Amino acid sequence: MKLSAGDKVMKLIIYILLTFLAFITFYPFWNSLVLSFNVGSDTSLGGVTFWPRKFTLENYQIVFKEKHIYQAYIITILRTGLGTVLSMFFTALFAYAMSKKGIIFKKFYMLLAVFTMFFNGGLIPYFILVYNIGLYDTFTFLLIHGMISVYNMIIFRTFFMELPDGLEESARIDGCSNLGVFFRIVLPVSGPVLATLSLFTAVFLWNDWFTPAVFINSQNLIPLQTLLVQIINAGATASLLTNLNSYAQSMVQNTVTVKALQMATMMVATLPILMIYPFLQKYFVKGVLVGSLKE
Template sequence: MKLSAGDKVLRGIIYVLLTLLAFVTFYPFWNSLVLSFNVGSDTTLGGVTFWPRKFTLENYAIVFKESQIFQAYFVTIMRTLLGTLLAMFFTSLFAYAMSKKDILFKKFYMVAAVFTMFFNGGLIPYFILVYVIGLYDTFTFLLVHGMVSVYNMIIFRTFFMGLPDGLEESAKIDGCSNFGVFFRIVLPVSGPVFATLSLFSAVFLWNDWFTPAVFINNQNLIPLQTLLVQIINAGTTATLMSNLNTYAQSMVASTVTVKALQMATMMVATLPILLIYPFLQKYFVKGVLIGSLKE
């Protein structure tokens, strides 16, 4: 179809605006990446924008020589993997029960679950509860916290309600129990929704820094994002050096600055999820479509 002069002008304006929006969105990340590869003492002089003025790998050398970085990586990976598995298991079981029309007190359970999406007991009562039951400062708490998501449960429930009734009826005729139907029939045909919500949960667990900052005191259990926040909040070189090993302290004392080390640590913490996300973005779209279906 041939475009008129007005359409071409409008399309050109749209392209320019989208280009500017993409630049504004991407540039802060690119500049942080550039600063992470630039000599810290040179960065303090200003003027480092699109390319490193004095290229160096010293910032990353400090980051990767810190054993705490690898420990935090390990905690984050284990929390993301195990936490996602547990969340999918318990949330899907809850949703499967809520998708049944004949369940007793179903309306009450749904109202009680949705109520928690808008109201909670507050941080202090929750902290007291976690401390009293012995989960404070434990890895178990990192797995249990947020194990059942009402939002994800509603998406699961919507998907399960769209499955043909004949699938479950034929399985029950063959002698399957409710658990047998769920594990042998429902789970194998629910790959799309499981992939979608697993991605939701994994991204949340990977990026969650606030919960460990409040409920975890043991530095060996600190996830990567929480450690990143601690480094970013180290506003002075003295504060930062107090948490570094001897090699890192000598480097910071020479050319590396707090800003440069913050940028390098931020790149190490965020690049893995940024590299994975583009390949899995389609599942986010599927999740929105699944959740938009009505009964």
């Protein structure tokens, strides 16, 4: 179909706008990456935009010499991996029960769950509760905090309700129990929604710095993002001198600045989770739209 002159002009305007939006979205990340590879003293002079003016790896060498970085990486990877698996299992299990007809007090349970999406007891009562039951400053708390997401449960529930009844009926004829149907039939056909919600949960757990900052006190249990926030907020040189063993030597040489170190740490904390997106991107649209149109 041949486009008219007006359609061509509109198409050109759309492409220009999309290109501009893509640029202003991507540039801050790219500039941070460039600054992380540039000599800190040179960065402080300004003018470093699209490419390092004085390339260096010293910023990353200093970051990886800090022993807490490796410990924080381990904690973050364990929390993200185990937390995502536990969240998907219990959320899907809850949603599967809520998708069945004949459940006693089903509407009450749904109302109670949805209520927690909009209202909570507040941070201070929650802190007191966590402290009194012995979960404060423990890795267990990092795993079970927010383990069941009501929003994800609703998406799971609606997806399960849309599955053909014949799938479960044939499994029950073969002697499967409720758990057997759930593990052998329901979960295997829930690939798109499971992959999408798993990625969303993993990204949330990877980026969550506030929860450990409030409920974790031991340095050995602090995740990577919380450590990153501590470094970024350490505006005074003395604070960074305490946290980074080799930072003093570099400051004497005037090659590393606080900003350069912050950019390098930010890239170390961000790049791993970004690498996962291309592998699961094809599930996004299908998984997110499932269950969003009807209840």
